[in-house]
Amino acid sequence: MAVRYVRVKPLVNLFAPAVRAFGNIAVIGRATTAVTKPPVPVLFTGPDDAHKTFPGELADSIDLAFRQTPGPTLVYGVPVTADAPDWAGALEVVAGLNVQLVMLANTPLNKDTKVAGGPIDLLSAHVTAVSNTGADGLERMGVAMLESGVAKADDILTNERMVYIAHKSTQDAAAAVAGTIAGYEPAVSLLLKPVNIVSPPFTPAEIEALNGTETDDSGPAGKGVNWLTSPALIPGNGVYMGEGYTGDPGGGKRYMDIVRMVDDLSFRLKAQLIHSIGNVRISRSGLRALVAQMEAILTPLLDADVLNSFEVVVPVLTLLDKDPATLSAAEAAAIHAAEVQRLVQVLAAVEYAGAVHRISITLKFD
Incomplete structure (x- = not known):
């Protein structure tokens, strides 16, 4: 054997930081099948299995979320009973899931759902509590729709972790928008991103009621509600996000990409530095x-x-x-x-x- 004056024995111990998903969705909805207590979430990678497992309202919303381009990779379906849905119990189960978006199937924001203890009120409280006190990587946003045709932004629950959408559709606009958000990386603005849904456009007066008045010298106004639009300047007759607001128009995180980016960057830094501890x-x-x-x-x-x-x-x-x-x-x-x-x-x-x-x-x- 030849004499080696310097001997090197390489030892490889590479560290790969954890990666956080940015577009997993939890859809809570009424099911026609038997529901256990607590409900058992089911993971779907496509809409077909959802229709077999939860036929009806819940499957329809999961289907619409998957039909966005780009869309989500993973969607959890969480069933509640149709006659007496236990929204609080379902949200408690969702608190432990690795999701970044949460919505309630076919449940619009109105005077009955936004009251204390109502489903939208519970959703708003859920995304705040889990994001602030939950485990690392479980930060999330909620998506809720207004009643179809409603062009009023005064009745929202102010929360930077909520996304509200105004629409004129007979479909679950919250599911469509949640699927749209899930398809884009956190730093991407959701303004004018396509939404696969049938929704006639709002009139200029209705958009002004939703958004507020803007002048040539002003930036976006915003009242915390987004809307679906079909701009004439974009070829074709598609439906697009009219804005990318969060539900807190007066806060420092008035756009959803800011909230999503802060969550993503915080996780990246913690995942990188955990090996230093x-x-x-x-x-x-x-x-x-x-x-x-x-x-x-x-x-x-x-x-x-x-x-x-x-x-x-x-x-x-x-x-x-x-x-x-x-x-x-x-x-x-x-x-x-x-x-x-x-x-x-x-x-x-x-x-x-x-x-x-x-x-x-x-x-x-x-």
Whole structure:
């Protein structure tokens, strides 16, 4: 055997961060079949099995969600009894499912469904509670429709995790819109995305009632309700999303792609950094490795134009970079506290590159 002065034995221990789905749907609906307590969710990858398992209202909504292009990959059907639906019990079951969108089949928002304890009220509370206190990756949004033909945005339950849709269809518009949202990555705006549904267009006056008044110099108005539209400028006679609002027009996350992107980015960062727990040292080299792992998630988003910029700051690393002889008593205490508590604070600021929703053009003829 030849003499080898340097011997290398490679050991491969690659770490693949967990990946979060962004378009799984849970559809809760009335079923004509027997329903157990608690109900048993059934996973579907296509509409045919849904019609065999839950014929009727629930299957129709699942079918419509799957018929969107692009559409969802996975849809959970959760049955409730037709005569006395236990919405709260079904939502409790859905709380543990790996879904990002939740809707109630053929259940429009009205005075009866939005009251305290009503199905839409329960849905709104569900998406908020699970997103804020549920397990990692279970953040979600709810989708609900108005009554067919209703052009009024005053009666919604204000919630940035709810999506409301106005329509003039005899079909379950919430299912169609949920399927549409599920087909797009989180950072994609839902404005003018096609919806496979039959819905006559609203009049300009009705859209103004839903959206509010806009001028040439203003941005989108918005009252928290989206609508289905058929723009004459788009060839064909399709139906499209009129906007991409969340149900909180006055909040900082007034567009659903912002909410979805925050959920997705939060999960990506946590999935990337979980391997650092128990391994990375509170040292200059260890914390620089931590920053590099975060940059590995954020830089591709910057290159893809999803982010305009980002900055990652680790305060204790800034202190560790200083000459120990120049540290103040407070700074030395901060380093000591981080080492004793084994807690590292990281500040990450990202600038999101939102999509264009309005263009104002001034034509001057001389």
